[in-house]
Each structure stands twice: as C-alpha cells, then as structure tokens.
Amino acid sequence: MRYSLLVLNLFLVCMLGYGQDTINSLPEVSVSALEINRLKTLDLTSQTFNREQIILTQPEDLGVIIQKFSGTTLKSYGGVGGLKTVSVRGLGSQHTTFIVDGFSISNTQTGQINLGQIQTDNVESITLSVGGKNGFLLSPSSYINGSTVSVNTFENNFSTDPFKMRLSSKVGSFGEIDNYISLKYGKAKMFMSVFGKYRSANGKYPYSIQNGKTTYNGIRDNNDLVDWYSGFTVGFRLKKEGRLRVICRTNSADQGLPGAIILYNTTANQRLSAQASVVNIDYSQTYKMLFYRLFGSYNHDWLHYTDPYFLNNTGGISAIYTNNLYQGGISFQRLLLNSSAFFGGLETKYSDLTFSTLNTAAPRRLHTFGLIGLNLNRETWKSEVQISAQQIIEENDQGERAKNRLKVNPFLSLEKVEFGKWKWILKAWYRNSFRMPSFNELYYNGVGNTKLKPEQAHQFSLGISARPLEGDSKLNILVNGFANRVENQILAIPTKNLFVWSMQNIGFVNTFGFESRMQINTLHSNRLTTNFTMNYTYQYSVDVSDSHSPTYLNQVAYIPRHIGNFDATIQRKKTGIHFSTTLSSLRYSLTENIIANKIDGFAIMDVSLFTQIKLPVKHALRIQLSVKNIFNSSYAYMRYFVMPGRNYLITLSYAIN
C-alpha cells in the first residue's frame, strides 16, 4: 500500500471539488401533461430531457439524469456530492464536453467533471449529443469532442416576465436537507436573477456486502456533506438584437470521503473542502444573415484535502490545489441559401495549477481551438462537414514539461431526412477526436508522465429512426449502431513499484455496439396520459492492446455489456405516478474477465407520487414523494463503493411564472 494510499487517494479526490461551478436550482412547478411526444422523428445524434422529465426523476445530480440517456455508462462512488463520471459509447469520461448556458466547463487538473456536484433543480433542459453540431453559437471546443452534454438553466435565460420565482425544499433519508430559492426580474431591455442554495446530508446509510459466505452489514461513515451555492446574472438587450450577459457564481463545500469499504478496517478520515468561483460574460448579435457571439469566462477552483491519520512524519496530509482557467473566443454562423449554414469560431483557454505540497510541478497550458464547418441542407438530405484545429502549448515552471501539440480533426455526417409513411431518418457519421492528458496525468508527483501523448478516438455511427404511430398514441423508435476505436489509451500501470502507478499510453480499445430507444405516449379519455420510454445499449468494448495478453478481447473494466432504462408515467390532470428503472449487466473491476473481478449487475427502481395543487394563474405548488431503490437492492457501480438501499425524498416546490 505504502505510497499508494497517498497517491491514489489524492488522485481520486482531486476530482471531487471540481465541476461544482455550475448550477443549482429547483424545478419549475408547472408539469404540463408530459409532452415527451415529439412532433418529429427522434433525432439520431442528440437526446434531450426537459424540465418536466427531470422533475419526475428527482435526480440527486446531473450524473443520475445523464445515466437515463442511451449509450451512457455511469461511474458513481456513492453518497450525496460523491464522485460521478460518465462515459459515452465506451469512450473515457474525458472525451465528453460539458456546456452550461453556452459556456464550457472544464477542469484541466483532472480532465473531467464531477457530475455529483452539478445539481439539476434549475435545469430547463439537458441534451446529450454524439455526432454533429449541437446548439447554436456555442464555443468551438463544444463541437469537437467525442460527445457533448449541454445544460440550460432557469437563471441565465433572457426573460421579459416582470417576476419569476423558484422555491424548493427537500427532505430526504440520511439527513438530506436541500433548500433553494431563485428570483428573476425581467423587462423588455434587461433581466436579472439571483439565487442561493444550501444542501447538507450526513450520508450515514446502511449497506450490506458479501464477505465470502457471510453477509456483513454496516453503516457508511465519514460520508457527510455541506455545500452552499449562490450567484447572480444580469442581461441586457442592446441595439440590433444584441444581447449581453454577465453571470457570476460561487460555491463552497465541505465533505467527508468515505473511500472504498475495506474489510475489517472501516476507518475513514479523509476530508475535502472546495471553493469555486465563476464569471461568464458573453455578447451575441445578428448582422443580416450573420450571427456571432463573443464570450469569455474565468474559473477559479480551490481544493483542500486532509488526512490526519496518514502515517507520515508530518502527522498527516494537508494539501491544497489551486486551478485557474481563463477562456475566451468568438463563434459565428452565417446562413446560406436553402437553410444551409457556414459556421465556425476561434477560442483560447489558458489554465494553470498550483500544488501546495507533495508536488513540485507548476504547469500552465494555452489551448487554442479553431473550427470551420458547413451544414448543407436540402429537401431530402442534410450533411455536415467540420474541420477543427487545436494547438496546445505546455509550460512547467518547475520541471519537465509535456510536448506541445498541434492536431487537426475532421467530422463528416450525412442524413436522409424524414421519408416514407413512418417518417424515417437515416444518418451516418464519422468523427476523429482526441483528449489531452490532464495536469494530474502529466505532472502529478509519482503518477504523472510528461511523455504522454493525447488519447485518440475514432467514432463511426449509423442510425435509423422512425415514428410508426401518430394520433392519440404515438410511437417513436430508434436504433444507432456504432464502432469506436481508442488509440494510445491513457492507463495507469505500476512503473516504479507495485504501489506507485504511473500513466502510460498503452491501451487500444475497440467498441462495437448499438443503442436503441422506444417511446410510447398515449392520451386516454378523462385526461389520462401514459408515457413509456425504454432504451437499451449493447457495448462490446474490448481490450485489443496485445494479442498475447490474458485480457486480449476481454471486456474493458467498468464497461457493462448491457445497459437499459425503463421509465413509465401515468398521470391524470396534475396528479400521477412515475416509475424509473435503471439496469446494468455485470461489470469487471479489472479487465481480466474472471469471477474474482466480477461486480454483479443490478436493476434499480425508483417510484414517485406527485401532485400539483391548484393556485392562481402563474402560481404553482407541487408535492412529490419519491421512494428510491424501492426493492432495497445492494448494488455498486464501483467495487466496494456500495450505493444506498431504499431511501425517501419529499420535495415541496413553489413557482411563480
């Protein structure tokens, strides 16, 4: 164990404080009759949940809701605010870009976002797109990664309504308390909003694990969380349809880190404090057929990790990490004839990282993105071509630096638009992308490797979508086949001794699979509606690094071969019941596919009852009771990070629209 305790724990927890520079919120209360039904055939490259669907699920955070999209695999370490990441179609989580209200959120220290600390209360919509440009006038970096998650929130959208309010209060199992308020004031020429949120939980949930032929029952310890969020936004409508927004947010959090459950040794003393501040500014304008947007932002993240019982000579660990990120650029779109468009942009990100202890590196990175693309739209087909170029310049004030990089990546798609009686859509696309190693992977003391190359990804996809039924009963179906290849996969292997693992480009992974979706929405008599959504993803994601290795053609660790979701809502007027089920087949904790590495599959069902109380126009009061993991199943995404059993959440929310 030795040094590993230090390195592995720090490496893991370095993620935890990040990503919380996003949003908070609360559901808008008016649940309109579940309009999951699309008026068009399901899009083959993007999936969207609107506010109503998010409210029904009552997710703890963004990770839980993204898990409901087909093609995604969640990794969760459990607990409120605990680490959650998501991979899409078998690619690593660092291949996904996160956008909030048009601004990308990223963390150069870890290269990924902790979805456990992005809350969903105020989310108006969330879209996952894999292949193709998603969103309008987003930053160029939003369009060129393996996949993109884009979130729109209540606070940061222009509004002309004089006054809007969101208020919610939640009480749940394991000491969970969650209060949120947001106020929004709007006029013809401007809007402003302000919000605050407090959340806490003791996280002391009971669990059971199998210890050989016996069952061990325990209570999760050192799993508490307190966090605060606040922010304000102001926006102005200027001449010639110009729009200016200034968004400021800050949050702080303090949490225990329970770690993996270790047999016979349940001590856990590590803690993490985090503070994050964000300022976003953008200005968008229309000039004849040209739309453009200037944007800039500053992110400051501060993390303090402590382990008072770490067995070193200084009486434990107290380590501070400070990560700054400045970004800015321009994005444009020029409409052409026949609804075609020419688009592109330029963006620069500058970031640095400071370690207080245990590391002598002081890395800085200048990452510049350039993008041009063309959407050609015709009556029966559409196509999109993108070329992106990225330059990465690395500096390290205290030691060896990573090599500078210049990369050019293409994207191509061709789509046959709605045709035939069932309004078929066919789409094929190819994307070549890469992800840069994070500062931790390059520079972290004992783990980092400055020789790392970017991890390359090739993605092919061919899909078909249709809506065979319309009218009172609507049916949408979709199937996307995909084939991906990851080259120079960045993996940790022991390079100094068994306990000091370092990052190397040693892996090659092939993934073949498909994702399928079906939605059935029916309007019955007596204002009764039923909605069923199902998705299933198959991913044969295997190691092809070395044909002589015992893991050759074995399923990659923590990528289940089968994943599914089944959701059903039955609603009459404003009252109803919602079932949400998540399924995963077995996974392996290491890539050698043997019983010893097996983590059991699971099927988890949540059930919610909800009703909306009639109030004067524009006012809405909603009550929802959710029972999560109703069968009290013992399950885990990650080995020995057991998730909570049956638990309860009561949500009271009030809105003025």
Added chain:
Amino acid sequence: MQSIKILLVILLFAGCKREQMCQSATSPAVMKNGMLVLCEGLFQQNNSTISWVDFTSGGSDDLFFTNKTSRLLGDTGNDMQEYGGKIYLVVNVSSTIEVLDKATGASIKQISMMNGSIAKQPRSIVFNGSKAFITCYDGFVDVLDTASLSITKRIAVGSNPEGLSVSNNKLYVSNSGGLNSPNVDSTISVINLSSLSEIKKITVGKNPGKVVTDSQGDVYVITRGNYSTIPSRMVRINSVTDLVETTFPFEASGIEKMGDNLLISNYNYATSTSNIALFDAVSETISNPSLIDNSQFTTLFGVKYRPSNSKIYCFDAMGFSNTGYVRVFSSSGVYETSYHVGLNPNNIVFYD
C-alpha cells in the same frame, strides 16, 4: 413488485458472458504435497486470496481462504509465514493478522491491528522463540506472543518499517519512510531481542525494504532508491559490528536465501525486464549473473526457494492487474513447470 423485480433480473442477465472458473482443484481437509500461495491483490479491492496448489494434479483452488473460513482475507495480504504448526498472514490495508492451523487451514484467530481508531497497517512478520515480530507502518514493531496470540509490546522504530530479519540475537528492521516520499528513510533499526528495545540505527541507503540473514549471519538489505536518479542496491551489514561492510554495485528488488547462496531478483519497472542472479554469500560475489533470465517471465514479483526439493519458485505477476503464475525452476535455473494462481502472488508455504 416482486414479480417485476424477478422479470428485470431475468432480462438483465440474459446473454451474460461465460466466465473462466478460478477453481481447478479442491482444497483438501488435511493438506499435503502442495503449496499455499499468498496473492496480495490490489489496493482497495479486498481481493487478497490464498491459492492452494496440488502438486499431484497441478490444479489450484484460488478460494482456499474462503473455503476454509467462510470469509474473505481482506485487502493487500503482504506476508505469509509458517511457525509452530501455524500459518501467520499479515494483511496490510485490512490491518489484521490471520492465524491458521497449518495442517487443516482452519482459522485459529483473526487479530485486529488497530491502535484506537488508527490502523497500524502491518507489513511483515518474523519469529524468534515464543515471539513473533511484526512491522507496522505506524512506526512500530509489534511483539506477538505465539501462545496467547496477543500483542504484548510495541517497539518504536523509524518511519514506515517494512522488512525484518533475526541475526545474532538481534532484530534488523528496515525503515522505509515510504509514506514520506520523496523524503524517504534510509535506516535499519537494530533491536536487542533480550531487552526488546532499539539499540542502534544503521544508515544503509534510501528506502530500505527486504531484509535477509545469510548462512553466515550477515544481514542483507535491499535499498530501493528513488526509482529514478538513485538506483536500488544490495547492502551487507556485519551483525557483530552492526556496520555496513559492503554496498554491492548492482540493482536488486528481492533477496531469497538458498543454502549458502542468495537468489538476487530484479524487476525493472521502467523496462519491464526481469533477472535472477546467483550470489555466493560465503565469497560474497555474484557466481551466476543470469541464473534465470527475462524470457521466463512477464513480471517477476518475487522468488521462493524450497529446500526439500532444491527448486526455485518464482512469482510472475503478469502485469500486476492479471492473475499470476508460480513458475518452477531447478536450482540450476532450468524451467520445469508453472501453476496458475491469484492476483499478484508474493509468498509460499510448502507442504511435503
């Protein structure tokens, strides 16, 4: 609701992959003609195991400990030694000492190695008379009474003690200081076995680990350096003078006593290459620089010599994240056979 759950589970597991089995032999009620192999597993996975290997059939049972005790061994089993008809297992992250009956494998006692709410994190064990001595990463050597199986004393040493060995009525303990990296320790604590207290610290070189006593009573220590600019070395201590007499100019990661010789193993993590040299501990020179060469291993993780048949048993960790092998060689280094075992094998107890 129950029917829904059953349906979901049926749907879920339809089409799951057939898996390799990890049991090709059954652990017998009374063991003989075989070996127990401790496989330490990986950190935070609770997957330390013991494989029973039957020499007659060549089969193995990787679930030996669970089959004998109905529970799991825990996290990071770091050492296994036999003494007085018992087997002692040192489980580092779980912070336990497991004591088994050698003949049957039945559990005699699980000793929790906690100091209040702080895990002592035991690493290695040796024996002398009626006592066992256990290095604990919190800076102590714990003294275990082998009759009562209770800790009777804690002897303060240096930081993060690792290996230990007995010579000349003294205990030599390597203070690795590994948890202070890069400011590691460089000393050996010498403990008088009569007074059970530290009498001296000897500076040997950075990050000392394995400690072995040869047939002459000399104490050999591996200093692991810093894995980059400071290379590993083997150091010889005279147990009469308690002075360092020789620092040998070659890299080494392990030492195993073989009669009057030492087997010096080395795995180079940077190049993934392995080597076992034969060292004459009487003349104190390398007598065969490549007794067993790199072509025999994927990842050499340690060596064990079996005096009763004069064979060399080598641990191949197969890249550290795959189940490993014990590869058997004659004393002249000729390959004979391999046995498939668990994840990261690191020690053996033999049964004749």
